[in-house]
Amino acid sequence: MSKQGKLALIAFVCFFLVPVMAHSVMAATAPVVTDGTDGSYPWWMWPLILLVVTFVMGVAAVLGGVGGGVLFVPIISGFFPFHLDFVRGAGLLVALSGALAAGPGLLKLNLASLRLAVPVALIASTFSIVGAMIGLALPTQVVQIALGATILGICVLMLTAKKSEVPDVPTADRLSSALRIYGVYQEASTGQVIDWKIHRTAQGLVLFIAIGIMAGMFGLGAGWANVPVLNLLMGAPLKISVATSKFLLSITDTSAAWIYVNNGCVIPMMVVPSLIGIMLGSFVGVRLLRVAKPGVVRWIVIGMLGFAGMKALTKGLGL
Amino acid sequence: MTESSQRSLQATPEQIVYANLLEKGMYLGLLILLVTYFLYVFGILKPYIPLNDIPKCWTMGVSDYLHHCNIQSGWAWVRMVYYGDFLNFIGIAMLAGVTIVCFLRIVPVLWKDGDKLYACFGLLEALILGLAASGILSGGGH
Numbered sequence: 210m211s212k213q214g215k216l217a218l219i220a221f222v223c224f225f226l227v228p229v230m231a232h233s234v235m236a237a238t239a240p241v242v243t244d245g246t247d248g249s250y251p252w253w254m255w256p257l258i259l260l261v262v263t264f265v266m267g268v269a270a271v272l273g274g275v276g277g278g279v280l281f282v283p284i285i286s287g288f289f290p291f292h293l294d295f296v297r298g299a300g301l302l303v304a305l306s307g308a309l310a311a312g313p314g315l316l317k318l319n320l321a322s323l324r325l326a327v328p329v330a331l332i333a334s335t336f337s338i339v340g341a342m343i344g345l346a347l348p349t350q351v352v353q354i355a356l357g358a359t360i361l362g363i364c365v366l367m368l369t370a371k372k373s374e375v376p377d378v379p380t381a382d383r384l385s386s387a388l389r390i391y392g393v394y395q396e397a398s399t400g401q402v403i404d405w406k407i408h409r410t411a412q413g414l415v416l417f418i419a420i421g422i423m424a425g426m427f428g429l430g431a432g433w434a435n436v437p438v439l440n441l442l443m444g445a446p447l448k449i450s451v452a453t454s455k456f457l458l459s460i461t462d463t464s465a466a467w468i469y470v471n472n473g474c475v476i477p478m479m480v481v482p483s484l485i486g487i488m489l490g491s492f493v494g495v496r497l498l499r500v501a502k503p504g505v506v507r508w509i510v511i512g513m514l515g516f517a518g519m520k521a522l523t524k525g526l527g528l
Numbered sequence: 529m530t531e532s533s534q535r536s537l538q539a540t541p542e543q544i545v546y547a548n549l550l551e552k553g554m555y556l557g558l559l560i561l562l563v564t565y566f567l568y569v570f571g572i573l574k575p576y577i578p579l580n581d582i583p584k585c586w587t588m589g590v591s592d593y594l595h596h597c598n599i600q601s602g603w604a605w606v607r608m609v610y611y612g613d614f615l616n617f618i619g620i621a622m623l624a625g626v627t628i629v630c631f632l633r634i635v636p637v638l639w640k641d642g643d644k645l646y647a648c649f650g651l652l653e654a655l656i657l658g659l660a661a662s663g664i665l666s667g668g669g670h
Binding site for chain 1: 554565587624649
């Protein structure tokens with residue numbers, strides 16, 4: 210078997226270990242709700258389990274081209290005994306940490322554009338506060354059902370959405386011209402210098418209202434929605450869209466994270482190992498990216514999200 | 529090269545200022561979070577919620593959890609920071625707060641550069657994030 214094949218196999222096995230582990234965890238911890246001692250793991254097992262599972266998620270997130278938050282919330286809420294309130298709080302902090310870690314480098318490389326991010330962030334961060342408040346006010350089952358439906362929608366989006374390396378933007382629109390949202394970057398693989406500008410700015414900003422609400426409501430992060438809007442609708446080059454989206458999460462998730470923190474939805478015992486696991490997994494994922502076949506892993510990620518989405522849906526419906 | 533492509537490939541000054549501050553804040557926040565977490569899980573500092581009771585707490589909804597553990601929401605954790613678990617909130621607050629500081633830091637840079645619109649945007653963003661951080665806004669609970 211080739212090295213790439215082995216890596217794909219490892220990723221595949223890891224992915225199937227996540228639900229298997231999670232199922233065994235759930236089975237072992239069922240008595241915790243009523244008892245708390247008999248038949249449950251000792252407390253120190255939980256950070257270790259979270260560390261391992263989120264490490265695998267971190268690897269998969271990089272290889273699958275998704276953010277950590279979008280994997281974390283449906284999988285952890287679907288297969289672990291933690292209440293959705295705490296999973297969303299932890300999910301936002303996980304997504305926020307990933308964005309904070311990536312943001313400075315992307316800004317310095319001029320791949321993330323502050324001029325593009327700031328107007329978008331104003332809208333998205335405001336509405337992620339609204340989303341967080343709605344999410345915390347709604348009954349858990351309703352949020353769980355909506356989360357399941359959203360995750361399944363993300364699967365469809367991942368299956369159908371196209372990408373455009375450098376979209377054709379004949380002329381910048383008035384709003385983006387007034388805001389001076391344009392830039393230049395050099396494509397490292399070809400050395401080509403690419404001038405970019407955007408259009409349909411107003412429509413894009415309107416869509417960020419919905420993206421902000423969903424990010425706050427479900428604690429998912431929102432890279433899955435940011436990139437298509439920035440790239441396909443507003444016409445920013447793919448690299449600029451991906452980098453700006455990642456940086457944007459550091460702002461959007463900050464506002465929603467504060468709502469969850471201030472409402473008591475953060476338990477450090479859950480947050481810290483998850484955050485470390487995802488970050489370590491991301492480091493390994495970046496190294497594997499050079500040799501792995503992202504296409505294969507992407508399919509596995511879509512499969513996992515579909516599975517987790519169905520689980521969230523059935524859990525919310527009480528099936 | 530066209531006229532537009534002659535614009536600098538380098539990041540703008542405010543972008544560099546923002547990135548440098550974000551980087552320092554992120555590393556500091558992570559470091560504090562790791563150190564405080566080890567103080568907590570290794571029992572060096574006594575936690576407010578006994579470690580053995582934690583698995584019972586995270587199965588509850590947040591309202592029940594706060595009531596059951598007698599914890600106040602918002603910034604009340606500051607008064608309990610001498611407990612190992614609440615000490616972790618310093619690092620969490622740093623990670624969630626660094627972006628606010630970054631926006632406040634670039635406002636004068638943008639203003640000095642004559643980019644008053646973006647300076648106002650920066651200030652507005654800091655205010656929005658500050659409002660979220662203030663604890664004034666409540667999720668209501670369920």
